[in-house]
Amino acid sequence: MAALDENQCGNDQGSIVDPSHNLSGFSKGKIQPSRTNLVMGFYKPFIHQFVETIMPELPEVNTVQKLFHAEAVGHQIHQVEVWEDHILRNISGDEFIRNLSGRPVTGTYRRGKYLFALLDRGQSVLLHLGMTGDLRYYHVPMERSRFERFHWLLSNGRYVGFDDPRKFGRILLLDDIHAYINETGLGPDALEIEESEWLAKMKGRTTPIKAWLLDQSMLAGVGNLYADEICYQARVHPASITGAIPLKKQKELYERMKSILTLACERDAYYKVYPEDWFWKWREPGAKNPNGPGVAQSAKIGGRTTYFVEGWQKRY
DSSP, rough: OOOOTTTTTTTSBEEEEEEEEOOOOOOTOOOOOOHIIIIIITTTTGGGTTTTGGGGOOHHHHHHHHHHHHTTOOBBBBEEEEOOGGBBBBOHHHHHHHHHHOOOOOEEEEEEEEEEEEEEOOOOEEEEEEEOOOEEEESSSOOOOTTTEEEEETSSSSSEEOOOTTTOOOOEESSSSHHHHHHHTOOBBBBOOOOOHHHHHHHTTSBHHHHHHTTTTBBBBBOHHHHHHHHHHHHOOTSSSSSGGGGHHHHHHHHHHHHHHHHHTTTTOOOOGSSSGGGGOOOTTOOBBBTSSSSSSEETTTTEEEEEBBBBBBBB
C-alpha cells in the first residue's frame, strides 16, 4: 500500500479530512470543543434516552478527526505530559514523552473508528477512543479535565488532552499505519467501500445481518446504533441471514448505510439535529411505528441489544 499523503483522500479506503472544513458551533472563542460536548453539553435533556450514543462510531470519530485536524495539523508538539500510561499500549509514558516532544503533526487519517495523528518520518499515533475517549482543547492548565490521561501542548499554545473516564482507549506509536491495519484485520471504511465489494462480502454469509454490519473485519465503522438504523430504514429484520437477503435488498442496505453515515458526518454527529423520522429518535420498546404497522421491540441479536419493528422489517 502507498504511503499516506494528508492532501490525498480515499485511496486507502479511509478518510483524510479536508483542512478547510469548519465545524458548526465550535468556532474559536466559543465553548471548548470536544465530541462529548456534542452529546453531553448540547443534548443533555435527552441523554437518559441515548446513553449508548456516547459510544463513538464512524460519524463520532469523524467529528473528532475534523476538530483535531483543525486544531493540531501544522503545529509542533511542544510538550507532552502523561498522567496515566495504562492506555499507552506499546510504549511507556517516558518513551511516549521522549518520542513525541518536538514532533510536527502533519495530518490525520481515519479508518472506521480508528483515528491516527500523522507525524513526520512516516510515523503516526493511533488515538483509539474506546468507549469513553475524547480529545479536548483548552488554553490554560487549570482547564484540564480530571479524566485526562495525557496531553500535548502545541506550538500554537493550545493543549490537546485525551480524556478517557473508563480508560478503554488505546494509544499506540506506529511506524507503519498500513501494517497495523493489516495486522488488526480491519476491513474497508464504511464510507469508502464500493457496492461490488459490499455484495461480495455478503455472499454466502450465514450470520445475522446485524452481526455482519458490526463485524469490523467486514466493514469498519458501523456500530450498534447505526446498524439498527440501517436495518430499520431498509426494512430488513436484523436477525435476517446475510446471504439470504435478496440482492435488491442487499443493495438497498448499502445505499441506506451510505446515506445514514454521510448525513451523520455532515451534521458532525450532533444527534439533536438528526432527522426526526430516524428510528433511534422514537425506538423505545412498545413505541408505535409512525411509518407503518408494528411497534418497536428489542432483543439480543449477535450478542448485542438490538431494536427493530416486527412486521415492518422482513426476516429473510
